[in-house]
Amino acid sequence: MAPGPVGGRVPLGIMSVPSTTPRPVAANSVWPRLEPLLPQVTKPIQYVGGELGAVVKDWDAATVRWALMYPDAYEVGLPNQGVQILYEVLNELPDTLAERTYAVWPDLEKLMRAHGVPQFTVDAHRPVRDFDLFGVSFATELGYTNLLTAIDLAGIPLLAADRTDADPVIVAGGHAAFNPEPIADFVDAAVLGDGEEAVLEITSIVRQWKAEGCPGGRDELLLRLARTESVYVPRFYDVDYLPDGRIQRVVPNRADVPFRVHKRTTMDLDAWPYPKKPLVPLAETVHERYAVEIFRGCTRGCRFCQAGMITRPVRERSITTVGQMVQQGLEFSGFHEVGLLSLSSADHSEIGDMCSGLAEQYQGTNVSLSLPSTRVDAFNIDLAQELSRNGRRTGLTFAPEGGSERIRKVINKMVSKDDLIRTVVTAYTNGWRQVKLYFMCGLPTETDEDVLEIADMAHEVIRAGRAATGSKDIRCTVSIGGFVPKPHTPFQWASMERPEVIDGRLRLLKQAINADRSLGRAIGFRYHDGEPSLIEGLLSRGDRRVGAVIRRVWENGGRFDGWSEHFSYQRWVQAAAEVLPGFGVDLDWYTTRERDELEVLPWDHLDSGLDKDWLWQDWQDALSEYEQDDCRWTPCFDCGVCPAMDTEIQIGPTGQKLLPLTPVNGLKLPTGAQQ
Amino acid sequence: MPVAFSQGFTPHPKISYASAAPTGVASEAEYLEIGLREPVDPAALRAALDAALSPGLDVLDAVVATGGGLAERIEASRWRIELPQVEPELLAKAVAAFSAAEQVQVERMTKQGRRVFDARGAVITIDVSASSVTPSGASAVPCAILELVVRQVTPSVRPDDVLSGLRVVAGLEPPVAPKVIRLAQGTLTTQGAIVDPLDADRDGATIGGH
Numbered sequence A: 001m002a003p004g005p006v007g008g009r010v011p012l013g014i015m016s017v018p019s020t021t022p023r024p025v026a027a028n029s030v031w032p033r034l035e036p037l038l039p040q041v042t043k044p045i046q047y048v049g050g051e052l053g054a055v056v057k058d059w060d061a062a063t064v065r066w067a068l069m070y071p072d073a074y075e076v077g078l079p080n081q082g083v084q085i086l087y088e089v090l091n092e093l094p095d096t097l098a099e100r101t102y103a104v105w106p107d108l109e110k111l112m113r114a115h116g117v118p119q120f121t122v123d124a125h126r127p128v129r130d131f132d133l134f135g136v137s138f139a140t141e142l143g144y145t146n147l148l149t150a151i152d153l154a155g156i157p158l159l160a161a162d163r164t165d166a167d168p169v170i171v172a173g174g175h176a177a178f179n180p181e182p183i184a185d186f187v188d189a190a191v192l193g194d195g196e197e198a199v200l201e202i203t204s205i206v207r208q209w210k211a212e213g214c215p216g217g218r219d220e221l222l223l224r225l226a227r228t229e230s231v232y233v234p235r236f237y238d239v240d241y242l243p244d245g246r247i248q249r250v251v252p253n254r255a256d257v258p259f260r261v262h263k264r265t266t267m268d269l270d271a272w273p274y275p276k277k278p279l280v281p282l283a284e285t286v287h288e289r290y291a292v293e294i295f296r297g298c299t300r301g302c303r304f305c306q307a308g309m310i311t312r313p314v315r316e317r318s319i320t321t322v323g324q325m326v327q328q329g330l331e332f333s334g335f336h337e338v339g340l341l342s343l344s345s346a347d348h349s350e351i352g353d354m355c356s357g358l359a360e361q362y363q364g365t366n367v368s369l370s371l372p373s374t375r376v377d378a379f380n381i382d383l384a385q386e387l388s389r390n391g392r393r394t395g396l397t398f399a400p401e402g403g404s405e406r407i408r409k410v411i412n413k414m415v416s417k418d419d420l421i422r423t424v425v426t427a428y429t430n431g432w433r434q435v436k437l438y439f440m441c442g443l444p445t446e447t448d449e450d451v452l453e454i455a456d457m458a459h460e461v462i463r464a465g466r467a468a469t470g471s472k473d474i475r476c477t478v479s480i481g482g483f484v485p486k487p488h489t490p491f492q493w494a495s496m497e498r499p500e501v502i503d504g505r506l507r508l509l510k511q512a513i514n515a516d517r518s519l520g521r522a523i524g525f526r527y528h529d530g531e532p533s534l535i536e537g538l539l540s541r542g543d544r545r546v547g548a549v550i551r552r553v554w555e556n557g558g559r560f561d562g563w564s565e566h567f568s569y570q571r572w573v574q575a576a577a578e579v580l581p582g583f584g585v586d587l588d589w590y591t592t593r594e595r596d597e598l599e600v601l602p603w604d605h606l607d608s609g610l611d612k613d614w615l616w617q618d619w620q621d622a623l624s625e626y627e628q629d630d631c632r633w634t635p636c637f638d639c640g641v642c643p644a645m646d647t648e649i650q651i652g653p654t655g656q657k658l659l660p661l662t663p664v665n666g667l668k669l670p671t672g673a674q675q
Numbered sequence B: 001m002p003v004a005f006s007q008g009f010t011p012h013p014k015i016s017y018a019s020a021a022p023t024g025v026a027s028e029a030e031y032l033e034i035g036l037r038e039p040v041d042p043a044a045l046r047a048a049l050d051a052a053l054s055p056g057l058d059v060l061d062a063v064v065a066t067g068g069g070l071a072e073r074i075e076a077s078r079w080r081i082e083l084p085q086v087e088p089e090l091l092a093k094a095v096a097a098f099s100a101a102e103q104v105q106v107e108r109m110t111k112q113g114r115r116v117f118d119a120r121g122a123v124i125t126i127d128v129s130a131s132s133v134t135p136s137g138a139s140a141v142p143c144a145i146l147e148l149v150v151r152q153v154t155p156s157v158r159p160d161d162v163l164s165g166l167r168v169v170a171g172l173e174p175p176v177a178p179k180v181i182r183l184a185q186g187t188l189t190t191q192g193a194i195v196d197p198l199d200a201d202r203d204g205a206t207i208g209g210h
Helices: A032-039 A079-091 A106-113 A140-152 A197-209 A217-226 A306-310 A319-333 A349-363 A378-390 A406-413 A417-428 A448-469 A501-517 A530-540 A546-555 A569-583 A586-589 A612-623 A641-645 B042-052 B088-098 B159-170
Strands: A011-015 A063-068 A095-103 A133-137 A171-172 A189-191 A237-241 A247-252 A290-293 A335-342 A369-372 A396-401 A433-439 A475-483 A525-529 B016-019 B033-034 B061-064 B077-082 B105-110 B114-117 B123-130 B145-152 B177-189
Touching: A011 A501, A032 A106, A063 A079, A063 A197, A079 A095, A079 A133, A079 A197, A095 A501, A106 A140, A133 A140, A133 A197, A140 A530, A140 A546, A140 A641, A171 A197, A171 A217, A189 A197, A189 A217, A197 A217, A217 B159, A290 A319, A319 A349, A335 A349, A349 A369, A349 A378, A369 A378, A378 A417, A396 A417, A406 A612, A417 A433, A417 A448, A417 B123, A433 A501, A433 B077, A448 A475, A448 A501, A448 A525, A475 A501, A501 A525, A530 A546, A530 A569, A530 A586, A546 A569, A569 A586, A641 B077, B042 B061, B077 B159, B088 B123, B088 B145, B105 B123, B105 B159, B145 B159
Parallel strands: A063 A095, A063 A133, A133 A171, A171 A189, A290 A335, A335 A369, A396 A433, A433 A475, A475 A525
Antiparallel strands: A011 B033, A011 B061, A237 A247, B016 B033, B077 B145, B077 B177, B105 B114, B123 B145
16 A cells, blocks of 8 residues: 555545444433434434443443433533543442433423433433432533423432432532532532542442442431531521521531531542543534643632632642643543643643643644633743644633722732733734633622723733734734622622623723724624623522522523523523512522621531631722732631641642653554443 | 644544435445555554444444545445335335426525425435335334435435425325435446445455455
């Protein structure tokens, strides 16, 4: 055979003739009933499963069976790291099986209801109700209505109180689980914090309980989970309310159930190098890359950032583990893109060596490397330069978050206007034609002026960029997100701004950007309306009474609330107006009302490690525009997490370097892809 | 697999599919071409690809293309369409009307909007299969089976277009969704038989790396 030049055409024919190995169908599979429905729905491939990395195990050989759900469409849910990690960790246990399920689109939901097909897993198409545990990972509260659809389609009673031993135990996880009260009626348990070890502990409790012959049924199992002090079982807690609607107290209603439930923290990320066998989707998804988390936690202290607060302390993965994970992940999956993820990737103690080492290793290949860049400094551009050695420039995003110096002090985002302009101009002079600037609107104490300063900033960026490059061919995009106060942050007491005010500010900002037509033409403007943020605010700081609103919205057809084409503000407002007055509260009470120091918050009994007094002090510091340093580089400021959780900061540098890769010859067969 | 990539700012792997079956249609005969950077044993390539693909997506053979693109070797497809709850006799009448027509105009929504085209000209043979099920007892359910050989033309005439044609000429409306399977693709002999497009390359001595 005549080898062609690299990149030339050396065609090979691949042919498929009658299949000799039909797809194995599990005994409890709904596939025969599902398959005829698929030609009638959009993107049927998302329901088929069988991806590289997917695992189908023998049902009868497993003792503990998990269905794992990301409550959004397959295209969003499949790339989710959390679900992929737990899927792999659980399936590595010989007596445990885990399968995945995603939210089905309304077209399939309608057909499933008409034909009696239950919520199914994509791996072996088994009914979700057949599993022992149904774990649902919530990155955002806007997935709550999809949870109800899945429970209902599965044939599981909507209310936890109505479930029997024939139903799986529904466990919520993910960041939203740090306040699961709005879904307390619908889930049986919630796990706070890192999932890797939590799922193993839950699995061993279920295994033991089954081995004993399931003594005491569902109630006993839930009690055993609650006794770990790291699994929250809402039914074992009563909430009392004051006449004015505030919470009086949340107390256990059973003996030997802890007063507070603590978050899980997985230490030593080098010992948990997952995902090793990333799922390779068959349908198009939002991210198609090998993502490796280079560290977990963040102590930058941005006061709006729930992720930064609840994932402390910082735990780095070492440069060598990251290098090894990238090599093995790419080899297994065939992905051509690598994302080095974390809450602030440029802060890894060895990020420079990591980026140059990986760039060196993959130079001349089709692998592209990317870093979610939000830190506003020239170092970020150095890293991006390293990563673009293969010729592919990844986008640059800088996140000053607030428009004015004043509001940046309130949110503790320590970036000056000069820093930003210098950084963006450096990007332009290094060949980037376009950068993205990310801000928030609706922040505590914000005025129109704070937001209008975004326009000045964008104008100056373009002006300085044109001067430095001598070119008019540079652009920036101003992207605005709506602020939502979240539990376990210093802003958990803050009032939200009304959507009309937010929308008004955004209108003024747009006018201000376009006030100078020459500069305005070089500035893109993207924003979200204020309305969805208000509803997210209701759900994130809601208590158990909000569950009735979620249910009403769902009954009225609410689905996929994270999708603007499906979200209906009106439906939420109407449901809140119908349901909440019965409790003596309303939508404003949950959203635009500022809380005072002594109010019992719905999540006070859930321990993220953060000291509530420290949070309150940080809130007061925010109001007096006082900034807080990062404890990685300055002394501990007593947020409370390390002593409360018995953890510590784990950072490098290790001093190690990445070595050149030895080229692998021959074709590789994926191992353990399908069983 | 040492896949070759296109040049340019966003390189793409060189993989091209020849007349892929439409979504929702089963197939026993799909073909694609892959550009490689270096010689590879086709048998090893077949095994590696098959291992990476989902169960049910089976890669059965790979040959080194010695000349000519795959697209030129795919002139026609053979299809089988199962029509549950349709009486074979009814289908036979519709087929007779379709066959007798010079042209049958059908319409389909495409990405470019609504298109009207002839579904008859591309159909080489259209028959009601002898394996159709005629209800014998009171409870038996009929199932008519249609066998088609359709020429590869532009715009392509798909099995659902032929079904639309049967509706146009004879008002045939299947009560439930038909099951469509592509059985073969390839070059067309004068007798109307379909020849495996890889046959031409299989005659050489390069199969399976000797």
